[in-house]
Amino acid sequence: MPRWLTQFRLRLRSLIRKGRVDRELDEELQYHLERKVEHGVVEGLGPQEARYAALRAMGAITQSKEECRDMRGLNWIENIVKDTLYAVRGLRRSPVFSLVVILSLALGIGANTAVYSVMYAVLLRSLPVNDPEHLVQLVSYDSAGNVEGSYSFRHFNEMKATLGNDGEVFATRGQSLTRVSIAGQKSESAIVEEVTANYFTGLQVGASNGRVLLPHDDEAGGNPVAVISQTMWQQRFAAGSRAIGTTVKHKDRVYTIVGVALQNFHGVEAHQQTDIWIPLTVSMPASWLASTGSQVMQVMARLKAGANHAQLEAAADVAFRRFREEHFTREPVRYLRFRPAGAGLSSAGQEYRKPLLILMISVVLVLVLCCANVANLLLARQQARRHEFAVRLSLGASRGRVFVQVLAEAMVLGMMGAIGGLALAFAGGRLLVGLLPQGRIPISLDLTPDLQVLAFTVSVALTAAFVAAFAPALRASGTKEVEGLRQDARAVGRLRFGKSLVIGQVAGSLVLLIAAGLMMQTLRNLRLADIGFDRDALVAFEASFPDEVSAQRRGAAFRELTQRVGALPGVKGVTYSPESIYARGGWAGLAYVPGEFNPRADQQVALLRVGPHFFDVLGIRLVQGRVFSPADHRPPVRTVVINQATARYYFGGHSPIGQRLEIKGDGTAVFEVIGVVRDVKHYGIRERVCGDRVAYLALSDDRPIGTILASSAIGSGGLLQLVRAEARKMGPTVLIERFRPVEADVSGMTAKERMVGTLAIVLAGLAVVLAVVGLYGVLAYSVEQRRREFGVRLALGAAPSTVLSMVIREALLLVGVALLIGIPGALAFSRLLRGFVYGIALTDSSNFAIASLTVALVACVAALIPARRAANVDPASALRFE
Amino acid sequence: MSKPTDLVQGTLDLLILKVLALEPMHGWAIAHRIHQISSNVLQVGESALYPALHKLEQQGWIEAEWKKSENNRRAKYYRLTRSGSKAMAKEADQWERLSAAISLVVRGA
Numbered sequence: 001m002p003r004w005l006t007q008f009r010l011r012l013r014s015l016i017r018k019g020r021v022d023r024e025l026d027e028e029l030q031y032h033l034e035r036k037v038e039h040g041v042v043e044g045l046g047p048q049e050a051r052y053a054a055l056r057a058m059g060a061i062t063q064s065k066e067e068c069r070d071m072r073g074l075n076w077i078e079n080i081v082k083d084t085l086y087a088v089r090g091l092r093r094s095p096v097f098s099l100v101v102i103l104s105l106a107l108g109i110g111a112n113t114a115v116y117s118v119m120y121a122v123l124l125r126s127l128p129v130n131d132p133e134h135l136v137q138l139v140s141y142d143s144a145g146n147v148e149g150s151y152s153f154r155h156f157n158e159m160k161a162t163l164g165n166d167g168e169v170f171a172t173r174g175q176s177l178t179r180v181s182i183a184g185q186k187s188e189s190a191i192v193e194e195v196t197a198n199y200f201t202g203l204q205v206g207a208s209n210g211r212v213l214l215p216h217d218d219e220a221g222g223n224p225v226a227v228i229s230q231t232m233w234q235q236r237f238a239a240g241s242r243a244i245g246t247t248v249k250h251k252d253r254v255y256t257i258v259g260v261a262l263q264n265f266h267g268v269e270a271h272q273q274t275d276i277w278i279p280l281t282v283s284m285p286a287s288w289l290a291s292t293g294s295q296v297m298q299v300m301a302r303l304k305a306g307a308n309h310a311q312l313e314a315a316a317d318v319a320f321r322r323f324r325e326e327h328f329t330r331e332p333v334r335y336l337r338f339r340p341a342g343a344g345l346s347s348a349g350q351e352y353r354k355p356l357l358i359l360m361i362s363v364v365l366v367l368v369l370c371c372a373n374v375a376n377l378l379l380a381r382q383q384a385r386r387h388e389f390a391v392r393l394s395l396g397a398s399r400g401r402v403f404v405q406v407l408a409e410a411m412v413l414g415m416m417g418a419i420g421g422l423a424l425a426f427a428g429g430r431l432l433v434g435l436l437p438q439g440r441i442p443i444s445l446d447l448t449p450d451l452q453v454l455a456f457t458v459s460v461a462l463t464a465a466f467v468a469a470f471a472p473a474l475r476a477s478g479t480k481e482v483e484g485l486r487q488d489a490r491a492v493g494r495l496r497f498g499k500s501l502v503i504g505q506v507a508g509s510l511v512l513l514i515a516a517g518l519m520m521q522t523l524r525n526l527r528l529a530d531i532g533f534d535r536d537a538l539v540a541f542e543a544s545f546p547d548e549v550s551a552q553r554r555g556a557a558f559r560e561l562t563q564r565v566g567a568l569p570g571v572k573g574v575t576y577s578p579e580s581i582y583a584r585g586g587w588a589g590l591a592y593v594p595g596e597f598n599p600r601a602d603q604q605v606a607l608l609r610v611g612p613h614f615f616d617v618l619g620i621r622l623v624q625g626r627v628f629s630p631a632d633h634r635p636p637v638r639t640v641v642i643n644q645a646t647a648r649y650y651f652g653g654h655s656p657i658g659q660r661l662e663i664k665g666d667g668t669a670v671f672e673v674i675g676v677v678r679d680v681k682h683y684g685i686r687e688r689v690c691g692d693r694v695a696y697l698a699l700s701d702d703r704p705i706g707t708i709l710a711s712s713a714i715g716s717g718g719l720l721q722l723v724r725a726e727a728r729k730m731g732p733t734v735l736i737e738r739f740r741p742v743e744a745d746v747s748g749m750t751a752k753e754r755m756v757g758t759l760a761i762v763l764a765g766l767a768v769v770l771a772v773v774g775l776y777g778v779l780a781y782s783v784e785q786r787r788r789e790f791g792v793r794l795a796l797g798a799a800p801s802t803v804l805s806m807v808i809r810e811a812l813l814l815v816g817v818a819l820l821i822g823i824p825g826a827l828a829f830s831r832l833l834r835g836f837v838y839g840i841a842l843t844d845s846s847n848f849a850i851a852s853l854t855v856a857l858v859a860c861v862a863a864l865i866p867a868r869r870a871a872n873v874d875p876a877s878a879l880r881f882e
Numbered sequence: 883m884s885k886p887t888d889l890v891q892g893t894l895d896l897l898i899l900k901v902l903a904l905e906p907m908h909g910w911a912i913a914h915r916i917h918q919i920s921s922n923v924l925q926v927g928e929s930a931l932y933p934a935l936h937k938l939e940q941q942g943w944i945e946a947e948w949k950k951s952e953n954n955r956r957a958k959y960y961r962l963t964r965s966g967s968k969a970m971a972k973e974a975d976q977w978e979r980l981s982a983a984i985s986l987v988v989r990g991a
Contacts, residue, residue: 031956
């Protein structure tokens with residue numbers, strides 16, 4: 001038997017069969033005693049005499065038994081069990097104390113677990129595939145460090161050829177929320193992901209039923225196939241076998257379901273769940289497959305085990321630049337890099353990393369404040385139990401044992417706090433996901449606490465308990481026996497330590513208050529920001545006409561719908577645009593005065609194709625020239641309206657009207673500038689796209705498409721009913737989708753700010769409450785300690801108001817010290833908020849002043865009760881007290 | 883290797899291992915045998931002996947078994963294990979070096 005196993009077996013035996021081991025030890029020593037007596041008799045002593053001699057020699061038998069037990073190393077395990085049970089008993093005797101401590105810990109731990117579990121689900125959790133560490137995403141950087149990750153199908157094929165020997169290169173067009181019709185039934189919405197046929201082989205995800213997409217599904221002429229997710233299989237097909245072979249119609253094309261992807265796999269985005277995968281070679285227009293301009297695919301690769309990443313990256317980079325030199329002669333140089341993609345494409349990660357990081361730091365700060373509170377409570381309890389500790393120490397308990405005992409109590413509290421925290425986190429995590437910036441596709445995160453999150457919670461809880469209990473435990477074990485047994489023992493050290501904890505708490509809450517103030521101001525500024533058009537009366541919606549097969553008939557139906565909506569009472573105007581007028585992402589192209597192309601200059605402009613009456617409906621003011629007339633919408637469109645930033649950039653002080661711009665959008669063409677409009681923030685209140693330059697192109701009227709925008713005097717709910725009714729008149733299958741006030745889109749753009757802002761305010765409130773409780777506790781204790789002093793003062797003629805202000809002054813002194821620490825801390829912390837605040841400086845002095853005043857005011861309120869108690873001390877009873 | 887405080891304890895361990903290398907025996911016999919072999923110089927007290935035995939057992943160097951003793955009573959017999967005899971060789975070696983070194987210093991001074 002290996003040695004460690006022997007040891008373990010013996011140790012286990014000592015622990016479990018304790019009685020038996022002890023009996024054996026007795027028997028062994030008894031035997032020894034008998035032999036010793038016999039030996040004495042042999043040496044010539046009388047039996048009685050020999051027995052006494054032996055007993056004398058073995059006097060220390062109890063002690064050697066104890067030593068034998070120590071040697072068996074079972075005492076420490078036994079002690080842990082004993083200490084824990086003792087701690088539980090002690091805590092049950094003071095339920096209020098325990099409850100307060102557990103609640104504070106649960107709050108702090110819960111907040112941390114909630115933020116961590118969201119962070120883990122979005123950023124850290126590996127995809128449920130084999131060896132996720134071998135997955136990379138191919139992204140490119142420009143010299144300014146801007147990341148890009150979209151490629152054309154031709155470029156993808158080139159990359160596949162470059163890396164083909166060292167890994168599987170595959171791609172996805174990303175997910176889209178669209179309408180599909182399953183088995184010829186009424187259309188329903190589903191999240192569809194268009195992927196290359198080697199997507200599943202590259203990810204190494206198998207099928208739970210049927211098969212996944214295979215490389216040959218790419219080949220032209222074959223029967224188009226689709227794979228569905230386990231979730232869809234269960235919800236839509238009740239996990240039945242008839243799912244396979246069913247047809248799915250997506251954008252006029254019919255696919256046959258051939259399999260169900262393995263459980264848990266929902267695509268390569270951590271925060272969105274794909275329902276249906278289809279091969280993009282089938283779904284994408286043939287012209288896109290052939291062009292290098294349609295950069296719509298995100299490319300990933302599974303590198304072979306043991307492949308040299310750096311070398312492959314360098315090779316891919318060289319090929320990438322050669323391809324771009326060949327096909328994108330007029331664009332700045334970019335460099336290709338591998339980005340680890342084991343946790344999925346980090347498109348969400350990029351978006352959420354910073355806000356989640358800020359939240360994580362904030363909740364850690366809150367936890368520290370909770371710990372300070374718990375430490376203060378434990379300290380008070382230790383003070384109250386001085387007598388008990390002194391007795392135990394005088395009876396021979398070692399200081400180490402007392403230390404461990406106080407610690408054990410805290411650990412028990414910590415574990416209870418962890419349980420409460422997990423429950424809170426479960427609810428809080430969901431709230432947090434609700435606050436995350438939502439895109440078109442609903443965010444769905446798997447927040448079921450798994451082992452990793454559980455381990456995080458437990459280690460946070462134990463660390464918190466240890467940190468909070470360390471000083472109290474040290475003080476408990478340092479109790480002086482004699483002093484501790486005296487009734488009137490003072491605790492100056494306890495007060496000093498408690499005060500420094502409170503200073504820390506107040507400083508911490510000041511930091512969070514200042515951050516919350518910045519965010520409150522930011523939210524206000526964002527709400528009031530002038531975005532250049534009238535967003536209040538505007539609604540937006542999309543329409544689809546699944547029954548109209550040809551583009552021509554679809555166009556006619558679209559035009560009919562806009563006319564019907566425009567004729568509704570209360571609707572002032574209707575227009576449309578295929579570009580989202582208020583959303584991330586858009587369309588941009590190169591623009592230059594003919595003959596003045598400069599590859600080194602930034603000549604990108606944002607392009608918006610707009611339908612008739614666009615500027616009227618949105619209320620965008622014309623500055624110069626004219627806007628589009630119906631004639632401008634007749635193909636081929638050759639006129640352009642630009643905004644003031646574009647006019648300044650290309651034409652300086654000269655009038656741009658009648659000037660020409662060559663624009664590379666759908667193709668390259670020369671346009672005549674007919675008008676200049678006010679600058680409008682189409683891409684977000686704070687986003688600067690293409691240096692704010694925007695060019696509006698008239699959408700040709702033979703193919704009206706896009707989001708319909710209506711300006712109306714009716715509330716959006718009432719208007720929806722009217723629009724639906726019009727759609728029904730046109731036919732049963734005309735669908736009105738995503739009907740929303742444009743204001744919703746606008747505020748959706750600032751969701752990140754709102755998330756950080758809301759949570760900063762909540763956490764600051766929490767921190768202030770914790771600080772108030774801590775301050776109250778310390779002042780109440782201090783007043784109790786100084787009862788006699790106050791009694792003497794009052795007896796000697798001090799007015800109660802003087803005593804009152806003494807206590808308040810004590811509180812304000814603490815706050816003053818806290819401000820000295822908190823303000824530099826806040827300056828450091830608020831730097832994290834760069835990029836989130838809007839319309840207010842990070843160092844805004846009035847914000848600092850308001851936060852400091854709030855803290856001071858709150859401190860005075862917290863001090864009021866102890867102060868009044870001090871002022872109301874009855875001199876006679878206070879002096880008689882001892 | 884050995885700290886000064888380990889000296890006495892370590893030495894007792896060595897003596898026990900050495901005696902047990904002869905044959906398995908119980909605690910009393912071990913103390914008695916050490917006493918005899920050392921020509922009545924070394925007296926091992928039970929308060930040192932039993933903790934040492936239990937520690938050695940815990941370390942896996944000796945193992946114990948209850949058997950009938952020579953006077954027909956139940957006694958706990960200790961026996962050297964394989965790792966115990968290895969440890970003994972090492973300890974003995976170390977002791978030789980140490981004692982030789984000490985004698986050198988004592989005589990030379």
